[in-house]
Amino acid sequence: MINIEITAEEFEKIRKFVKAKVGISLSDQKATMVRGRLHKRLLELGMSSFSEYYRYLNSPEGEEEISNFINAISTNVTSFFRSPHHWTYLKENLNEIFLSKPNKKIRIWSAACSSGEEPYSIMIFLRENLKDFDKWDIKILATDISHKALAKALKGEYSEKDVESMQKAVIHRNFTPKKTPTGVVYEIDPILKSKIMFRSFNLVNDDFSIFKFHLDIIFCRNVMIYFDKETRRSLISRFAKLLNKGSLFIMGDSEAITENKNEFALIKSSIYKKI
Ligand SMILES: C[S@@+](CC[C@H](N)C(=O)[O-])C[C@H]1O[C@@H](n2cnc3c(N)ncnc32)[C@H](O)[C@@H]1O
Structure with missing residues (x-):
């Protein structure tokens, strides 16, 4: 099983991207969560580093990927007649x-x-x-x-x-x-x-x-x-x-x-x- 780690620099780039694109603020403690949740997605895309994924997100072809990315780091949990x-x-x-x-x-x-x-x-x-x-x-x-x-x-x-x-x-x-x-x-x-x-x-x-x-x-x-x-x-x-x-x-x-x-x-x- 391929294991892709996220460097501090890569996390920082992704954090800035998330903030600018969708307003979500990720604290330092979220690096492990981000790595964990995106790891599968990187493998699906055949990528071997978070830098490669970051470049993809910023490319014109990556526009569609933003939705998958948000799915991975936020939750869609909801229910009928919630609250x-x-x-x-x-x-x-x-x-x-x-x-x-x-x-x-x-x-x-x-x-x-x-x-x-x-x-x-x-x-x-x-x-x-x-x-x-x-x-x-x-x-x-x-x-x-x-x-x-x-x-x-x-x-x-x-x-x-x-x-x-x-x-x-x-x-x-x-x-x-x-x-x-x-x-x-x-x-x-x-x-x-x-x-x-x-x-x-x-x-x-x-x-x-x-x-x-x-x-x-x-x-x-x-x-x-x-x-x-x-x-x-x-x-x-x-x-x-x-x-x-x-x-x-x-x-x-x-x-x-x-x-x-x-x-x-x-x-x-x-x-x-x-x-
Ligand atoms: C936890 S669900 C809440 C669903 C529902 N409003 C409820 O309370 O049950 C949060 C939703 O916010 C969406 N979301 C996250 N960031 C967003 C953004 N910048 N613009 C629009 N929707 C966003 C997610 O895709 C997710 O479906």
Whole structure:
């Protein structure tokens, strides 16, 4: 078995690259993790050093590789109805957040949606809670940097284990079970899928001017933990410009807004309102 080591110099180059491209800050302690996670990828590509991989990442052909690279060093872990208190809050405040809207129009962004469980949970939540769901004009933009995660999201098929946290009746109304050679998969209702636009988007480097409308809610959960303070501050400020006064910004359980205090007010742990 070929063993490729990473030198301090190579780690430094990769660290700078990650910071500039995706805003992820890697501490010195992460050298072993980076080596461990990328080792297999180097072998797959037939490379014999991290310098060679670094040159590849920086070449025009390497543009596509950035997504694989991010997959290797960050996590795509997600689940349906993650952070139950977020859904409880939305349910308890259904009237103020949704029902009071005069035009029955809802626009939501699931930023860093991973393999789709988050945007599909939002759609399932809305269908389960808005009596005349069919009469609403609902659109969710769901974005992630990882092409692999987006491909799974677009497929919209989940294992029995993936859906097990939901009540049977909810699964029945929103998924179709399909037998496959490897077991049963649950396919999301195409009507729900058709209201979600999945796109590749790098939160750190891509252009926010593509947004031509304001959003009612932004979910940006469990991705900013990887970013440093300045990247987070600048990103949250760009999010703020897309929200109307009073609209919601929802972060991951262990995340909080520490800067941007003049843009957002805390309502409940990890749930903010645009000021
Ligand atoms: C842990 S998952 C969070 C998924 C979901 N939001 C949740 O809370 O369950 C983090 C996701 O962030 C994505 N990600 C990492 N850096 C990113 C960036 N710069 N721009 C967009 N997405 C990024 C990863 O590909 C991954 O799918």
